[in-house]
Amino acid sequence: MKIGTAKQSYGADEAIFKTDTQRVWFAILLAILVLYPFIASGYWMFLAVLVMINIISTTGLNILTGYTGQVSLGHAAFMALGAYTVAFLDGRHDTPVLLNLVAAGSMAAAIGVLVGLPSLRIKGLYLAIATLAAAVILGFVFLNWTSVTGGIRGLNVPTAKIFGFELATAETLYWLVMPITVLAVLLARNLFRTRVGRAFIAIRDRDISAEIIGISLLQYKLTSFALSSFYAGVAGGLWAYLFRVVRPESFPAEASIFYLAAVIVGGAGTIIGGIFGATFMTLVPELLKLSAQLVTPWWPDASIYIAPIRLIVFGLLIVGFLIFEPMGLAEIWRRIRRFFALWPFRT
C-alpha cells in the first residue's frame, strides 16, 4: 500500500511519471513491446500492428474531440488522405518511408486546417455535421480524381523499405509502427503538460472565458485540427503499408464512427483512454469472430451473423459507456489502481 509521495521540486511534480513505481511500470511496458514479436506471430502480429495504428489515430481524434471538444465525424477521411499520400509518393516516386509518413501527416494536417475553418463560426453539433460534409466531399475526390487516386480501383502500395530492410509482413512492420506509436503517445502526453494543451481543454470547457483570458480560438482550434489530422494522416500512412492497397472504400464513414467510439469507450480527454479505447474496439470484432468459431459446431450459421452483431455491439458500447461510464475505460482503470494502491485496506 502507498499513502502519498513527497516531491522535492515542482519539476518532479510536473513530470509525466511522478513516482518510481510509474517509471518501473513504463519500463515493463516497453520491455513487453520489445519482446512481443519474439513470442507472437502471424495473425497476432497483424493484430498488434493494427491496434497500434488505431492507437495513433484514436489519440489524434482524442486531441480534437476529447481534449478540445470539437466533435469530428470525418476522422477516417484524414486517415484516407494519409494513406493515399503514402501510396502516391511511394508508388510513383519511391520516396523514403519516413518522409512519406511525415508527408502523409502534413497533407492531412493541411486539409484538416481547412476543414477546421468553419469551427470558428459554428460549434458543437453543427461542426460535427460540417466535418461529415468534408468527409463526403473528400470521398468524392478520392473516387473521381482518377489520375492521382486511381479512382475506384485505388492504388497499390509498395513494401515499406527502411535502411535497406523490406518490411513486407506485419512481423517486420511492427518495428516501424511500434516506435512511432510510443513516440506519438508520449508527444501527445507532453502537449497536455503545457500552455498549448491547457488552451485546448479551456476551449472545450468554456470557450467564451478562454477567449477572455487571452486564448485565440482561431489559432488553437486550427492547431487542434491540424494535430489531430496529422496523427490520422500518419496512422493512415502506416495502414497503407500494412494493407498494401488503398481504395475509396478503405475508410468509410463507419470508420470515423469507430474512432469516435474508441475515444468514448476509452475515456475522452485522457491519453490512456485513447490507448484503451483503440485496443478494446479493435479486439471486440476479433472476440466476436472467435466466439462465432466456438459456437459453429452447434450453430452452423453463426458466422453470418457476425457483421450485424458487431454493429449492435458497437452501438451498445457507445450508448452504454455514455450512459453508465462516461469517463470510459480510463476511469475504470483509475478505480482499479486506487483499489490496489490502498489495498489491503478497504476504501
Add this chain to the structure above:
Amino acid sequence: MERWAQLDWIDLVETSLAGLGTGSLMALTGVAFVVIYKATRVINLAIGEMMMIGAFVFYGFAAGFQLPFWLALPLTLLVSAVVGGVIERTMIRPLLKDNPVSVFMVTIGLTSILIGMVELIWTAEPRRLPEFLPQAPIFIGEALVPAKTGYSFLIAAAGIAVMLLVFAFWRGGVALRATATDRAAASSVGINVPGVFAFSWMVAAMVAALAGVLVGSVGGISSSMGLFGLSVFVVVIVGGLDSIVGALIAGLFIGWLEAMVGRLFGGEFKLLATFSILLLVLVVRPYGLFGTHEIERL
C-alpha cells in the same frame, strides 16, 4: 456532353418533378427530425435509421404477414411509436441533463444498433416493398410523373400538413412548443415535460416510419437506406433545425437540386452538391434559413 445532348424542356420539367417528389420525402423525414429537436434539443443523427426501421417493420407486416396496406400501415406506425418511446426512455432521457454532445453521440450509437438489428432480422439484402399505390402514371401537362413519386408526394404533403396543424392548434402540440421555448417555465405551468419528450420521440418515429414506407415504395428498402438521412441533415440545417416550414422548403429545394445535378452531371455529384450547399450555409448562416438564432449568454 452526351448527357446534355437530348436535354429538352419536358426532360427538365420531369426531372424537377421527380426531384420535388424525393424532396417531399426529405421534407417529411426532416419534419421528424425537427419535432425531436424542437422539444428536446437533441440532434438525432439516427433519423435515417429510424426511417429505415419503419420501412422494414412495414415490410414485415405487408410482405411477411401478407397484411393489406390499410392494416399494415397503422400497425407500422404503432410499432414505430413504441420503438421511438423506448429509445427516448432508455437512451436519451438518462443523458438529457448532460451536455448535448453526449446525447448526439448516443444517437450515433443508435444508428449502429438499428442497422445491426435490421441486418440480423432481414439480412443486408435489398428488398422490394409490396405495391400498394396506384400504378397509372400521372401527367402534368406533357410531363410524366411516375405514379409512386406522385402519390408519395401527396401522402408526404398530407403528413406535413397534419404536423403543421398539430403544432399550431392541438393542445399536445402547443405543450411541445412551450417546452421547446422554456423547459422550466413549461414545467411550472403544469406541462409534463418528460411526457412531452417521450411524446415527441414517438411522433417523430411515426413520421419517420411513414417517410420510410414511402421512400421504400419508390426505391426499395435495404439496411443502408438510412443514408437518405445524410440528405435530410442537409435539409434541416439549411432550413433551420427548429423550423418545420424550413424543413419543408429546404426539403423540396434539396430534392430538386439533387435531381437536377444528377440529371446534368451524373449521380455521383448529388451528395457533392448537397454537401457543398451545406458547408456554405453552415459558414454563412449557421442557424439556417428559418431557424431561431440563439444569442449566446455569458
Add this chain to the structure above:
Amino acid sequence: MRKEDTTARPVAARLEVENLSLQFGGVKALDGVSLDVAPGSITALIGPNGAGKTSAFNAISGFYKPKTGTVRLDGVDITAVPARSRAKLGLARTFQNIALFRGMTVLDNIKLGRHAHLKSNVLDALFYYGRARREEMQLREEIERDVIDFLELDHIRNVPVAILPYGLQKKVELARALAMRPRILMLDEPVAGMNREETEDMARAILDVRDEWGVTVLLVEHDMGMVMDISDHICVLNFGRRIAAGTPAEVRSNEDVIRAYLGSAAEAPRVEAA
C-alpha cells in the same frame, strides 16, 4: 518587497470610460456612461437589477461592441482591441456566473491565467523541450509563490474545480485573474451568493490584492455593506445611465440614488434590497 525580475508586480492602470452606449435591438442597455477609475483605487459599479452594470463590464472587457464611446487604458484607446488581446494589456476579469474550466484542476485553471504571457508553441509543447520546459517550470514557481500561497489555495491545488464549494470557486477565479498579472482587475459580483464569512474573506482578499499587488480594482456588486466598506469610489447606474458618482458617503446620501433603490413606484418598480 518588490523584486526586479519577472515577478515584478505590474503597475496599476487608469481606466477611463467615456460616453459608452450599448444597444440590444431596440433596448438601450447603456446610455452615455462615463467612468474614471483612478490607478490603485477600488471602484464599485452599483445599481438596481437591469441597470446595465454587467453590460458595462462586458463592453469594457471587449465582449460587447459599444455603439458609441471609448475605453482607455492609461490613456490608450482600446475600444477596438478584441477581448482576447486585452488580457495581455493587463485587463483581467471574473464573471458573475463562475467561468472556470470545470474539468481542470485548480492549478491548471490558475496557470491558464498566464496563457497570454507565455510563448511556447506547439512544437515546443510536443517535445516538452527547451522553451516549453523552461516556461512551464518558471510558471509553476511563480504561481505557487504569488498566487497559490497568497490566496491560501495550497490544499486544493490538484482538486478539479467542479467539486469545490461555491465560495472557493469564486476565489479560484480571482486567483486565475491574478495570474494574468493584471494592471486592472474587474470583478463581476465577487461575493454574490456567499455567506457572511465567505464574503468577509473575499473582501479581505480584494483589499490585500490591491495593497500588495498594487492593481486597480473595478467591481460590480450587490452587497452594499461590502461595497461601502472597501470602495474608494462608487459609480451608480440606473436604466443604463450614470445617476451618481463619488465616495461611499456621498453616494449614500445622494437623493437620486436613494430614489433609484427604494423607488417611487412609478419610475423604478424594481426594488433592490440594499
